[in-house]
Amino acid sequence: MRPFTYHRPATSDDAIAAIGAEKEARFLAGGTNLIDLMKMGVEHPARLIDITRLPLASIEERQGGVRIGAMVRNSDAANHALIRERYPVLSEALLAGASPQLRNLASMGGNLMQRTRCFYFYDPSYSECNKRVPGSGCAALSGYNRIHAILGASEQCIATNPSDMSVALAALDAVVQVKGPRGERSIPILDLHRLPGNTPQQDTNLRPGELITAIDLPALAWARRSHYLKVRDRNSYAFALLSVAALVDMDTDGTIRQARIALGGVAHKPWRIPQAEQLLVGKKPGDAAYHALADALLRGARPHRNNAFKVELARRSIIRALTTVAAMA
Numbered sequence: 001m002r003p004f005t006y007h008r009p010a011t012s013d014d015a016i017a018a019i020g021a022e023k024e025a026r027f028l029a030g031g032t033n034l035i036d037l038m039k040m041g042v043e044h045p046a047r048l049i050d051i052t053r054l055p056l057a058s059i060e061e062r063q064g065g066v067r068i069g070a071m072v073r074n075s076d077a078a079n080h081a082l083i084r085e086r087y088p089v090l091s092e093a094l095l096a097g098a099s100p101q102l103r104n105l106a107s108m109g110g111n112l113m114q115r116t117r118c119f120y121f122y123d124p125s126y127s128e129c130n131k132r133v134p135g136s137g138c139a140a141l142s143g144y145n146r147i148h149a150i151l152g153a154s155e156q157c158i159a160t161n162p163s164d165m166s167v168a169l170a171a172l173d174a175v176v177q178v179k180g181p182r183g184e185r186s187i188p189i190l191d192l193h194r195l196p197g198n199t200p201q202q203d204t205n206l207r208p209g210e211l212i213t214a215i216d217l218p219a220l221a222w223a224r225r226s227h228y229l230k231v232r233d234r235n236s237y238a239f240a241l242l243s244v245a246a247l248v249d250m251d252t253d254g255t256i257r258q259a260r261i262a263l264g265g266v267a268h269k270p271w272r273i274p275q276a277e278q279l280l281v282g283k284k285p286g287d288a289a290y291h292a293l294a295d296a297l298l299r300g301a302r303p304h305r306n307n308a309f310k311v312e313l314a315r316r317s318i319i320r321a322l323t324t325v326a327a328m329a
Helices: 012-020 034-040 074-079 081-086 088-096 108-113 164-172 274-280 287-298 309-326
Strands: 005-007 025-028 047-050 059-062 065-069 175-180 183-188 211-217 226-231 242-250 256-264
Touching: 012 025, 012 047, 012 175, 012 211, 059 081, 065 081, 074 081, 074 088, 074 108, 081 088, 088 164, 088 226, 088 242, 108 164, 108 211, 164 211, 164 226, 164 242, 164 256, 226 309, 242 309, 256 274, 256 287, 256 309, 274 287, 287 309
Parallel strands: 005 047, 025 047
Antiparallel strands: 059 065, 065 211, 175 183, 175 211, 226 242, 242 256
């Protein structure tokens, strides 16, 4: 691991000023991903800005919704009454991630910033990784690509976003609050993460020096009827091969008033197509409607040698998640 300096700011403004003063600085929250990347030789920050003492660890009602501070621990958010009761899809997604020990340390803001678990990105002995070394190639294209993307990828990168939490937030239309050298701004969750295109080294649309301060969940009464389905190789401490966050609002006559569906494990960012969700509006719950939605969500899928199974797995998982939610009282 490369030697680094350490700074613990007293305020958000101090943290932003500190990271702006050092080109190779990184914010340190829980460190559950960053420290691993430093140990593996993937990240080489010259300075760590420790934000764990900043007053960003509250969960509170706000304008009918809920604001979650960026330094709230994943386990605290998952088990908070407001989250469990109003947004069960988020609670389930958080509890499906990592292990209890990691959830007790990982922060909500840090979860948004975690990087892909692509084998070739994580191992510097592989020289071909455009995400790690732009212009070097993508070893996953011709390598073992079972866990990789089937949607939204490019010839530069087929890595996937590893976050369970982000998939649930995408379905909830959460908004991320950030603060930087140019002031504060709000970023809709669907605009936070990027598809790889020609710049796979850029995971998000954050500007240099910006700090995530909070996540806002909208006032959404029907989010109580929601579910997070995670499909993985083993039932604990494993990243999603594929996941589905589903919300369904039912009318009194048993038809679907509105729905939201986001997929994980299939793209460089949580995958959601709001226009496709309109296919369910006014329909009775059932396989026919769900198949039509699955077809729309998976249109244009480009599987690779080892992950073609993800297309059918996604289809079945979408149907299963929607069936589960529609059956809720």
